[in-house]
Amino acid sequence: MKTDVVIIGAGLAGLSCGLELAEKGRDVVLFEARDWVGGRTASWDENGMLVESGFHRYIGYYQALPHVLARAGVQLNDIIWWEERVEIRTPQHEEPGLFGIAPVHGPLKMIASLIGNNHLLSPLDKASLIPFFVAGYTDFFLNPNKLDYISVYDYAKKYGVRRAAIDYLLVPFSTGLFFRPVKDYSALAFFGLFAPGLTRFYKMRIGAFLGGMTEVMCAPIARAIERRGGKVYTGTPVQRLLAENGQVVGVMLKDEAVRANQVVLATSMDKAQQLLKPLFSEHRWFKPFLNLPTMPAVTIQIDLDRPALPTDRTTFGPGTCLASFSEQSRTTFKHVPGRLSIILTPPERFLNMRPEEVLATVVQDAKKLGMDIKPHIRDFRVISHHADFYSFSPTGYHQQRPGQQTPVQGLKLAGDYTKQPYFATMEGAVVSGLDAAKAILEGR
Ligand SMILES: Cc1cc2nc3c(=O)[nH]c(=O)nc-3n(C[C@H](O)[C@H](O)[C@H](O)COP(=O)(O)OP(=O)(O)OC[C@H]3O[C@@H](n4cnc5c(N)ncnc54)[C@H](O)[C@@H]3O)c2cc1C
Known part of the structure; x- marks a missing residue:
């Protein structure tokens, strides 16, 4: 088989890249290892029970994702249920804390949560967060890399955040979002995740999906690619990259070689490392990424x-x-x-x-x-x-994330692990996919 662009992986990065290229008239073929599209935003039948990769929240300030969805014929408000408050439950408190998170869509709830929730956080606990956030966002914009060498916990301690504010607010908004304990969670990731919300605070709110994410979000994007002439093959893992004279020229499936002018590697991170290692383990540009935990x-x-x-x-x-x-x-x-x-x-x-x-x-x-x-x-x-x-560990890993454009002809990277401003999120995956497509369309 021969085609113009092969995309490996039909998560949000691969799907967004595929839609952009197919819309611009390029011949795209997506190969997805699993029997369904969506990657980490998938939902599927797991031995008789409908499951998802994990519960997801859409953040109101996302821009690229809703744009891609609209181009696939999906209106955001048809698939998202908006939440104006989040809840914090602890073993130490009988009554949960309720926190408004939508300054424009639910201002009263937001104000109530700031002056309320005193059973969880005293006024002094809340006040102790002010220097932390002021310093954090100053560092984020002026010296972001410095923040990637310190944990949220140590940063909070440095700025005098009180114990209760760490336990009942910073832990939920770090560990609660990316699972890592607060002492092993980069301050850069913490401030960075909320940073896009600063300029688009009026958009801030979060939403649950009204249905499995493959069904309501990813399958419609895949269908939109196919309507524009692209092809999406599920259950088709790519075994290795094909290279000639230091250039990537296609991919190898189980028993078929597929040649292409461009290959976009849009798998999750470990799979990308596995596919790149046999060819580029000694390449200077790839080395930091191949060592990224x-x-x-x-x-x-x-x-x-x-x-x-x-x-x-x-x-x-x-x-x-x-x-x-x-x-x-x-x-x-x-x-x-x-x-x-x-x-x-x-x-x-x-x-x-x-x-x-x-x-x-x-x-x-x-x-x-x-x-x-x-x-x-x-x-x-x-x-x-x-x-x-x-890894979100505070060891400077952010700098090891690769860009979408590689120095190897015929090879682009996409995926939430590649460098873009939205960290490991759905929006980040979409932005990376669109950036890879842009590089191809511009002939880079
Ligand atoms: C539990 C959990 C909760 C999350 N919560 C949120 C949230 O609330 N909000 C948010 O914005 N983000 C959230 N995320 C993050 C978000 O899901 C990811 O950032 C995003 O889906 C990554 O998309 P991707 O396309 O980069 O990678 P993936 O979705 O991982 O897609 C990669 C695809 O490549 C395929 N693949 C791998 N190897 C091969 C191969 N050899 N050949 C062919 N295909 C291959 C995989 O099967 C997969 O489908 C969460 C993630 C998880 C796991």
Whole structure:
């Protein structure tokens, strides 16, 4: 087979790249290893239970993703359920804290949460966060790399953030989002994730998906690519890159070579490293990326005979293994009476645990947060991501992330691990895919 552009991986990066190129009249073929599209934003049937890669929240300031969706014929408000508040539950407090996160869409709730929640954070605790955020955003804009060598915890200590504010606010907004313990979570990642919200604060709010993400978001993008003449093959893993005279000229499938003018490597990070290593392990440009460590993620998804919580809402469980979670039976998984999707921390603890043990640990910790789910469990699945993310440890790793444009002719990179301003998020994946497409369209 011969084509113009081969894209390896049909996650959001590969799909966005494919849509952009197909719209511009380029011949694109996407090869996806799994039997469904979506990658880390996929939903699928896992031995009789509908699961997702992990519960996701759309952040209101995203720009590239909604644009891609609109071009695929998907209107954001048809697939997103907007939340105006998030909840923080702790083993130490009977009453949860409720925090408004939508300054324009829910200003009163935001103000109420700033002056309220005193059972969780005293006025002094809240005030102790001010110097931390002022210094953090000053450093973020003036000297970002410095922030990648210090953990959120150490940075908070340096600026005098009080214990309760660390435990009940900074932990949810770091560990709760990217699973790593606060002492091993780069301050750069912490401030960077919220930075785009500073200039687009009026857009700030978060949303749950109204349906499995493959169904409502990724499959429509794949169909839009095919409507424009592109091809998307699922269940078709790329085995290796084909190279001639230091140039990438195609890919090798199980028993077929596919030649192409351009190859976009849009897999998750460890898979990209595996495909690049045989060819470029000694290449100066690739070396930092090939040495960039990964980090895992583990989620558990539980079907229940009734909702675990009165509202489907993003909830954090600092002080327990439930980094973040949500009831989803009224939003994403309406076909079951109750559904909890939980992201676990620290992921390494759960990676090689038997699923029954994971469930038992979660049931115990859920009880500490006021949720007695044991009698109501119908089914559950543990979904692990062994090495999909680049590491958020505070060791300067951010600088090892590669750009989309490589020095090798015929090869572009896309994926949330590549350098773009949105870190490891859906928006970051889309931006990287569009950047790779742009480089191809501009003949770079
Ligand atoms: C539990 C969890 C929660 C998250 N929560 C959020 C959130 O709330 N908000 C947010 O914005 N982001 C969130 N993210 C991050 C977001 O999902 C990712 O940043 C984004 O989906 C990455 O997209 P990608 O296209 O770069 O990579 P992926 O989605 O990983 O896509 C890569 C694709 O390449 C395929 N592939 C790999 N090897 C091969 C091969 N050899 N041949 C062919 N195909 C191959 C894979 O199967 C996969 O489909 C979360 C992620 C996880 C895991």
